Amino acid sequence: MARKTPQIRQMVRCQAWWRQRQLGAIILGMNNPTYGYRAKIGLIVPTTNTVNEAEWNSAVPDGVSVHTARMILHTDTQTPAGRQALYDDLSIAVGSLAPAGVAAIAYGCTAGSLISPRHSLPDYMRSLCDLPCVTTAAAIVDALEILGAKKIAVATPYDQRLNDHEAEFLASQGVDVLAIEGLGLGANGPSDYPLIHRTTRSRVEALVRSVDRDQADAIVISCTDLPTFGLIGAMEIAHGKPVVTSSQATLWATLRAAGVDDALDGLGRLFRVA
Secondary structure (H helix, E strand, O other), rough: OOOOOHHHHHHHHHHHHHHHHHHHHHHHHOOOOOOOOEEEEEEEEOOOOOHHHHHHHHHOOOOOEEEEEOOOOOOOOOEEEHHHHHHHEEEEEEEEHHHHHEEEEEOOOOOHOOOOOHHHHHHHHHHHHHOOOOEEEHHHHHHHHOOOOEEEEEEEOOOOHHHHHHHHHHHOOEEEEEEEOOOOOOOOOOOHHHHHHHOOOOHHHHHHHOOOOOOOOOEEEEOOOOOOOOOOOHHHHHHOOOEOOOOOHHHHHHOOOOOOOOOOOOOOOHHHHH
């Protein structure tokens, strides 16, 4: 179990204070905010990620605002030390978002949330802030279940080591990975990660064409720093199957957790079926 440091305990006290302040505002009859009057949603992204925020802000419905915290990318989610480091940094990030009055918090990172059971990490986050929390890895699997997709093809920007880790995680959730292909980024270490957001949409489309299989029920495009908004609808038509991307699935899960059930144009079947 992740330990709670004095700093984390102080954040928890701050969160309790903020909830009391919100209650006071309700009692005093204060007006709704100008922004986020339907819902404020919190997003935690790795420090090098510049796509997730941009795509969410381009897609959220009127009345929903996005509020972001940043933390280093954690790719070691398997060793006790690596997992504890992730828990400690998430605790700080969650503690920085909860006082903003967000309705739900998402950890928008695929590689950093490949933990089984898939809802154990969102549950840990919720234990810190008493708010609905989601992670990208859990949201992808939840989306595949909603769509009834059991066999998938996966496109990633990653190197083989991380691809193998993701495939193992998905298999542990009952998902059959028929094929997984990446761009090789990460093979040279963390210096590769800032290159992910430079991937062009045309290269993403080419990678999807290469990895798709006729037997696949759906295509997954992994990594929240890979640009996919603006492609999903066209790719679903071209390939004749649902397309689930990291940013799309995480946004879907976060909006639903925040009580927003809009069907967003251009974001594929997922937003139309649930």
